[in-house]
Amino acid sequence: MVPAVFLALALGSCAGTGADGRPSAVVPGATGGATGSSASDSPSAPTAAGEPSSAPGTPSAGGAPAAAAEPGVLVTDLLSPWGLDFLPDGDALVTERDTGRVLRVAPDGTVTELGTVPGVSHGGEGGLLGIAVAPDVERSGHVFVYATTDADNRVLRMRLVGDSLEPDAVIVEGIRRAGNHNGGRLAFGPDGFLYVTTGDAGEPSNAQDVASLGGKILRVDADGRPAPGNPFDGSPVWSYGHRNVQGIGWDPAGRMYASEFGQNTYDELNLIEPGGNYGWPEVEGAGGVAGFVDPLRQWSTDEASPSGLAVTGGQVYLAALRGESLWRVPLTGDGGTGEPVRLLEGEYGRLRAVEPDAAGNLWLLTSNRSRGNPVPEDDRIVVVDPAALG
Numbered sequence: 249m250v251p252a253v254f255l256a257l258a259l260g261s262c263a264g265t266g267a268d269g270r271p272s273a274v275v276p277g278a279t280g281g282a283t284g285s286s287a288s289d290s291p292s293a294p295t296a297a298g299e300p301s302s303a304p305g306t307p308s309a310g311g312a313p314a315a316a317a318e319p320g321v322l323v324t325d326l327l328s329p330w331g332l333d334f335l336p337d338g339d340a341l342v343t344e345r346d347t348g349r350v351l352r353v354a355p356d357g358t359v360t361e362l363g364t365v366p367g368v369s370h371g372g373e374g375g376l377l378g379i380a381v382a383p384d385v386e387r388s389g390h391v392f393v394y395a396t397t398d399a400d401n402r403v404l405r406m407r408l409v410g411d412s413l414e415p416d417a418v419i420v421e422g423i424r425r426a427g428n429h430n431g432g433r434l435a436f437g438p439d440g441f442l443y444v445t446t447g448d449a450g451e452p453s454n455a456q457d458v459a460s461l462g463g464k465i466l467r468v469d470a471d472g473r474p475a476p477g478n479p480f481d482g483s484p485v486w487s488y489g490h491r492n493v494q495g496i497g498w499d500p501a502g503r504m505y506a507s508e509f510g511q512n513t514y515d516e517l518n519l520i521e522p523g524g525n526y527g528w529p530e531v532e533g534a535g536g537v538a539g540f541v542d543p544l545r546q547w548s549t550d551e552a553s554p555s556g557l558a559v560t561g562g563q564v565y566l567a568a569l570r571g572e573s574l575w576r577v578p579l580t581g582d583g584g585t586g587e588p589v590r591l592l593e594g595e596y597g598r599l600r601a602v603e604p605d606a607a608g609n610l611w612l613l614t615s616n617r618s619r620g621n622p623v624p625e626d627d628r629i630v631v632v633d634p635a636a637l638g
Contacts, residue, residue, distance in 0.1 A: 296357025297321040297625070316607035317355035317631045324625035326351075329613040331379035331393070331434070332556075332603045335408075336386055340603075340611060342629070343393060345375035346618065350393070350413060353629060355605070362413050369398045374425055377432030382470065383440055390416070390470060392442060394432045401425045403434065403444055403472065419472030420484070424449035424462045429492040429509075433556070438502050441467050441475040444484075445506070447492035452529035455489050463490045463528060465506065465520060479523030489526040489540065495557025495566060496520075503583045507554035507566050508543075515552040516543035517564065519583055544585045545577055551590075556601030558610065561634060567599035569615060574599060576637070591637050596630055597621065610634055 297320065315338075331343040340353045341362075348368035352360040368376045374396030382390035389407040401423035405416040423431075429447030437443055448454045448463035455463025458480055467475045467486040474484045495507035504520040514533030518526055518541065527540035534542040547554075553570035564585070566575040573593045578586035592599075600615035612630040616622040 294323050294325045294351065294359045296359065297324050297628075315355055317357075317605065317609055317611070319609060319631050319633045319636065321625070321628050322355075322357045322611075322631050323353055323359055323629040324627075326613075326627040326629070328375070328600075328615060328618045329627055329629065330375070330377050330432070330600055330615075332601045332611060332613055333379050333381045333435075334603065334605060335381055338606060340605075340629075341379050341381060341391060342613070343376045343379050345377060346370045348376045348395075350376070350379070352411060360411050362408075362411055365393060365395055365404070365413075367397050368395050369425075370396070372427030374401070374427070374430045377430065378434035378445075380434035380436055380442060383436055388470075392419070392434055394434050394444065396425050396430055399425075401430055401432070401446065403442075403468075405470065405472075417471075419470070420444060420461075420466065420468060422461060424451070424454060424460070426450040431490075431493055433494050433496055435496050437467075437504065438498050439475075441469060443467055443486065443496055443504075445490075445493035445496060448490070448528065452491070455491060455528045456525075456530070458483065458485055458488055461485075463492075464488050465490065465493060465496065477522075486522055487520050487524045487526060489524075489528050489530075491528040491532075494555040497557050497559035497564070499559050499579060499583075501583070505544075505557060505559055505564055507557040509553060510546075510549050512549060514543075514546040515549055515554055517545040517554070517557075517566065517577060517585070518543050545588055547571070547575075547588075555599070555615075556603070556613070558602045558604050560604040560610075561608065563634070565602045565610060565634075567602040567612060569598045569600065569619075572597050572599070572620075574602065574610075574612065574632075574637075576634075592632070596628065597623075597626070605631075608634065 328345040330345040342351045348364045350362045378394040380392045391406045391408050403420040405419050407414045407416050426449035431446035433445040444466040446464050454460040465487045466484040468484045492509040493506050506518045508516040524541045533546045551571045552568045554566040556567040558565045564577040574591040576589045597616040598620045601613040610632045614627045616626040
């Protein structure tokens, strides 16, 4: 779990061909909604929805800000997109869990394939999961990804050069992997450190063991070292007692929120405190038990199963998989919450991630092709204006 090993990554640039022989550069072209692709698990070329646009270019990370995306379906024909973060120029970087691909998506729907991360082992809920763009990406080029391998789950530091990702280092390793409960979300906090969410890997006792990396939120620097001020001396652990956290975000006051999958009873929205014990497996949902932190809000698992989370405009948004909804939870000034509102119920199916862009629109990733009831254009990136959601 310390900065260690260089991974022999050889990511193809957009000028080459992918592992399946398809051109890595993807030129959007389909018009309208459905594109006529099958809902099989074989990789397909993602396409931009709407009118055809020009061939993808190669803007640098420090390029001029891009135009804002228009609300609606932006991209179709993805395969289990999982992670999403934005570059300074407004383009998004998107991971595909099952293929190991990293895509660059412009606000006009132009898609450029940056390559496939070697060594990714997809199975069950594992694969290429979260992605986080470093705050200093214009100087360092650093982009971080969370990947399941044959050995473990790990965090890789990559370097973005034009439209290719180049190898750098493994910065955190030894996170237990399993068919489910792999965690996988990455995000930089307002303090400049990298936060990593992990699952209990199907072994609930991991969550209460502070010496284990499973069932935790970790806080590390860009080299994978435990960040200064962590609550457990010499440890990357920031909070523990988690079953499977896949969404984190911060409000303007620096308060940290996280979404967590329950087992059969309650999913949770938590306010994260350094060193806090969130109860799993002793407690699921609010238990009122001394020593455990109760959630701010909870839902039945069929209403939510929350994956990604975003905090923007005084609201927390949670992307719900089983619940096929976007939940909006208003924040109060003291870190509390108002009554949750269920949005987009059933409109786009299972929602994996939600992230706000610089214009204030929400980008959503669907997750219908591996589970659920996919439509021909799945999986999709959908852009919504939160002001239009009611």
